[in-house]
Amino acid sequence: MAEAHQAVGFQFTVRPDGVDLKLSQEVIKNIYLSGVTAWKKRAIQFKSLVKMFSGRRPLLYSFQASLPRLPVPSVDDTIHRYLESVRPLLDSEQYNQMELLANEFKASMATQLQRYLILKSWWATNYVSDWWEEYIYLRGRTPIMVNSNFYIMDLLYVTPTHRQAARAGNVVHAMLQYRRKLERGEHAPLRALGTVPMCSTQMERIFNTTRIPGIETDIVQHLTDRKHLVVYHKGRFFHVWLYTGGRHLLPSELETQFQRILNDTSEPQPGELKLAALTAGNRVPWARTRIKYFSQGVNKVSLDAIESAAFFLALDDEPQGYDPAKTNSLDSYAKSLLHGKCYDRWFDKSFTLISYPNGKMGVNVEHSWADAPIVGHMWEYVAATDCFHLGYTEEGHCKGDVNKGLPYPTRLQWQIPKECQDVTEASYLSAKQIADDVDFHGYLFNEFGKGLIKKCRTSPDAFIQLALQLAQFRDQGVFCLTYESSMTRMFRDGRTETVRSCTSEAVEFVRAMEDASATNAQRLALFRKAADKHQNMYRLAMTGSGIDRHLFCLYIVSKYLGVDSPFLKKVLSEPWKLSTSQTPQQQLNLVDINKFPKYVSAGGGFGPVADDGYGVSYIIVGENLITFHISSKFSSPDTDSFRFGQNIRKAMTDIQALFKTENDKKTVENAKHVPLENGKKHI
Secondary structure, three states: OOHHHHOOOOOOOOOOOOEOOOOEHHHHHHHHHHHHHHHHHHHHHHHHHHHHOOOOOOOOOOOHHHOOOOOOOOHHHHHHHHHHHHHHHOOHHHHHHHHHHHHHHHHOOHHHHHHHHHHHHHHOOOOOHHHHHHHHHHOOOOOOOOOOOEEEEOEOOOOOOOOHHHHHHHHHHHHHHHHHHHHOOOOOOOEEOOOEEOOOHHHHHOOOEEEEOOOOOOEEEEOOOOOEEEEEEOOEEEEEEOEEOOEEOOHHHHHHHHHHHHHOOOOOOOOOOOHHHHHOOOHHHHHHHHHHHOOOHHHHHHHHHHHOOOOEEEEOOOOOOOOOOOOOHHHHHHHHHHOOOOOOOOOOEOEEEEEOOOOOEEEEEOOOOOOHHHHHHHHHHHHHHHHHHHOEOOOOOEOOOOOOOOOOOEEOOOOOOHHHHHHHHHHHHHHHHHHHOEEEEEEEEOOOOHHHHHHOOOOHHHHHHHHHHHHHHHHHOOOOOEEEEEEOOOOOOOOEEEEEOOOHHHHHHHHHHOOOOOOHHHHHHHHHHHHHHHHHHHHHHHOOOOOHHHHHHHHHHHHHHOOOOHHHHHHHOOOOOEEEEEOOOOOOOOOOOOOOOOOOEOOEEEOOOOOOOEEEEEEEEOOOEEEEEEEEEOOOOOOOHHHHHHHHHHHHHHHHHHHHHHHHHHHHHHHOOOEOOOOOEOO
């Protein structure tokens, strides 16, 4: 998702202890530390693996030790696939120049860099993931709001109660249940296609986790079981205990606590209202401010409360959610989740749970610690538990007795001097400029869905990706480097890989669609060829034979060794003008959406990746619905999210029409062979 934004043109500084022709102390040290981290993770998971033998049902980490390591592809294969991927985007002169750079790289330093990667793959559990987290996410010094964080929406059609405190009570309680099962390893193991085990390590940091700002790099702080929550409402921060008498607060008790906060009429303290804007702005000012003003006294106590909380809850005061009567309701909802007012989400927390006064919910997620499917897994559990297990009274309150004896939520205390308030205001203004520039369009495509696409014997993802290529060409008049996120969690500590969706086959298909002289039969044949190519590219990415993570790691090694590669520098600076991602659904299958078709998610999305490009997230909902989340920048004269949405809609229906024409011909052909009543056949 938002990782594509960080993956372009990133810069970092390596200070090696000394570079030798045969040995770099710095790169060996880094590889060693990667292995140490990996072994620590194994130790943490050991208890869960032991539990596997004490019961019949497999637990969350039951298959973790049996997962293979991510293989290091050969340099020749990676460069071959890379050159193939850029061929449709370059003219002959540009391509020849890139081919020359690639060959020079292979002939010079490629073998040496590859040796270090192979060494790392032997020692660490994954040769990519720790460097990906550090250099793509944690070393980024630009704001993470919009640029990195992403969001997930609530149920699309259903709002189980319109009481804000009650809905928040049920959802928070469901999250605590999920966390307890997670800590005990009681969730079922994750499996691809329902059979192939997948890595679960990202799930360890869902709760009790915060990104801590630093001058040169941030860190991810993960703590053990935290027993409190921090709530933000109208500029005030509240501390809420999640336990009483050794148990979780019941939903009705949480509702009481949240309602007390909603009823509180106290004013924000000086500097408190926009304090969270520090997490929305540039990282260096935030890091310096944190050291200078939050290292002691009440400010440290209060900041510690936020950073050590299980998660962060924002009780908003403006309703949001999908409303079919309002044209732009999804647009407003998405922007609220993505950036809000720029000071009412704590963007550094692993996630901020957002509650609206009409009962709708949503989540803003910090991206460094995990990818979207991990949070989606939790969100599916929470939605099903909220609606089908906990439920509400007829009046819309949480079920259960009201315990009025609970201690009231307490206000966090701050002493924020004018100088700190000035930094906060500067961060807010910087963040607001970014937020105001987000041009968002969300819409429901319901002309057809997965059901009809599969009847055409085509992968739904390939169908949508080719529609996006057609829409992109119609919108911009040119083809562009396209990023589709694929997972590599069939390997230990796997995260993502890039599928380069703009293939030569896709380009050929799109040109045929725009060529009036091409027949539908020719177009359909080219579509099938392009779809097969896309599926093969996706398969390669999932199975460790992708292009971009390998080149990224070769580049990291080159920086540690202090050697310069024009080829790698060129590759890593290429802009992804179209960044795409599919949001998974039904990972848990807790709700039968055929029986309960209204209980479906609206999916999620992310901010624009390039200044003059588009970000597109989509979720395939059931058999007959696909939701699209499209982002770009108002400041770009070349993009328009609504226009791109219309181009996607037209592209989808135009491709479907090819199959309709083919089916009509088959119907006519079959009719010729249907016997008539007199025993004759149609001629």
